[in-house]
Amino acid sequence: MVRGTVRAETAREVQPRYAAAAEAHLGWRPVPGEFTLLTVDISDVTYIGHDEANAQHVARWPAGEEYLRRSLTPTSLGPPEPVNRLLAHGGPA
Numbered sequence: 001m002v003r004g005t006v007r008a009e010t011a012r013e014v015q016p017r018y019a020a021a022a023e024a025h026l027g028w029r030p031v032p033g034e035f036t037l038l039t040v041d042i043s044d045v046t047y048i049g050h051d052e053a054n055a056q057h058v059a060r061w062p063a064g065e066e067y068l069r070r071s072l073t074p075t076s077l078g079p080p081e082p083v084n085r086l087l088a089h090g091g092p093a
Helices: 014-026
Strands: 002-008 038-050 056-061 065-069 071-073
Antiparallel strands (some): 038 056
């Protein structure tokens, strides 16, 4: 799950600058005024998955939380156990 804010970039001078940058880095030039340019501010990312033993794996950024909750019964999970599987724990990126 990704949480954040998206807004359309409406400043006239931004699309030509973006088009020039895309051409310099990607080799094609989008036509200013013929595409929608968005600004995305990501505030939180949460991953929830399950491993082979059906334990729930949770990782959250930027909170820096990552834990495993083992399956106790078909309908209940145990307490969170810290793990390091997805997040790089060197501080904020």
